[in-house]
Amino acid sequence: MTETVLRLTGQGTEIARRLWSDQRVWFATAAILALVWMLDPTQGRDSLSFVAANLLQTAPYLLLSIGLAAYAGATGADNLIARAFTGAPVVMILVAAAFGGLSPFCSCGVIPLIAALLAMGVPLSAVMAFWLASPVIDPSMFALTAGVLGFEFAIAKTLAAIGLGLFGGYVTLALTRSGAFADPLREGVGNGGCGASGIRDPKPPVWAFWHDAARRTKFGREATKTSLFLFKWLSLAFVLESLMLAFVPAEWVAQAVGGEGFASILIATLVGVPAYLNGYAALPLVSGLVDQGMAPGAGLAFLVAGGVTSLPAAIAVWALARRAVFALYVAFALTGSMAAGLLFQLWLA
Template sequence: MTDMPLGAPGQRSVLRSLWQTQRVWLASATILAALAVFDPLQAAESAVFAVGALLNTAPFLILSIAIAAWAGATGADNLIAKAFSGTPLLMIGLGALAGGISPFCSCGVIPLIAALLAMGVPLSAVMAFWLASPIMDPSMFVLTAGVLDLEFAVAKTLAAIGLGLFGGTVVHLMMKGGAFADPLREGVGNGGCGGAKMRAPRPVVWRFWADADRRAKFGKTALSTTLFLAKWLMLAFVLESLMLAWIPAETITEMLGGDGLVPIATATLVGVPAYLNGYAALPLVGGLIEQGMAPGAGLAFLVAGGVTSIPAAMAVWALAKREVFAVYIGLSLSGAFASGLLFQLWTSMT
């Protein structure tokens, strides 16, 4: 049997299949390989940063993966879906509140979001949770109060919940017009058409480990979710490391000074590419405010950057169809600007 000629149709088909199934891993490897050639030190720093970030988020990821796999294996996912089948506005409110106070980071919430959408939970309620979750959690509240002040921490919490309410309501109205019937990408959860329809009821078996089929489903779901998260988060953290290395904090400082609407709008837009992470951004904003930046601009930067940070945005891109991603970004920016403007009006009156 002769070797296949280079560039033969069969070989091209294999390469095409490899790219389609492993393109995210290949993208990360290509970036690191290029860095190793042109900037070996940055390649090592990016690799260490990505691995460290994955380890830091591992506890939340493991918990959320286990919850998603457990819900599917036991059949409890139908109970969760039924809990979200009430009044849409109430579900949006609960989603926004849960996102604003939950301890899950933007990465750890990914399997929960995929599971909720696959269960048939309306995208409006899920979007409320999705938008609020990256902005605030209990540890972030404490740190924000310490680095900035309590008023700013409360404002950021209200902004998280408010953005969730705003986004969920907008998506609900769009869904009433026929949009987002199939929010998930093919191959995620139930795939596209299964992402917005309630499954047929089935019995719940809490002791799922006693059933071989349910044990197998738990393991399969946990493994597939872990591999899905690992490839996307590795790419996200590699890109984030380059952003931190190549966008000096001084550049951000120069762009965000001043008062009025322009700094708030600028902070909203700059927060998209320049956001560091929830914890590293706080001292930067504190320094900018000390140098004269309006508090409203600082809040807009934190809100916009939190929701559109590379890990959070790539999570949406990986799970949802492009139109959902576009709406997510639009809601993030408009909500961040509104939050900054309202906070600026509040501080000017007090």
């Protein structure tokens, strides 16, 4: 009797722990919004509007990514995708970095695809290359950067994105070959990177999955699970971003990253991590600073470091990956952004 009670108590505790783990992001988001609303109702409404507007803006990318990931799982095509990422890691990293720097997906839109790839056993090195390059630039950001800062700056930012992806990918490859990061995903996300069994025993995909009730169910289940996962983490990210935009004046950022020389590039890199506004708001700020004498290399370092570690991108990594992978991601953002700024400044000299 006692053993039964203890077993049931242990099971109940485990269930409660998992429920709290699943819901704590919702609680944190609701608590922050409620506190802001009580202290400043106007800002509370503005933050809520900001979250809704950004979720709506990213919805097309998210829906496409979620649909592709769910379709790959329902049809069994995920095994083919994972097998396509086997082979020479050097080539995989090169392709992943280039695609990440040139793809139209925002950092939020690639989350379900990255989670699926890691869960299927795709090497972390290739995923890291794509993950690092993706938030820095995309076609629309390239056009906007060229219009605000000039075509030369836009090219430099694109090359920095691809270079950062290559740097992170090859360093991660060396670390994984030494035995590190064997299980990169957090517990409960995908299958913790152990999905390589599907690659070892592949089955032909069923492209018209809707004719099979079990596959239709799997499609709906995966799409719903991924949608809820994205919605809770992005809601928290956008709430925090709205508060940063409201309470971190652009003048403070300008004062911190202004100046010339190596010191300005170092400061811009470090400030870009916590104080980055967003991709669109940062461009005119950097343009004004460069016009006032700020080193262009410092401006590039600020944009690259801030883009990789912006709240949506960083929280996406935190939500999916274990802490060691997140720390590695931030380290790549800092060192790679500083190197990009220095190289750009040397090239202009």
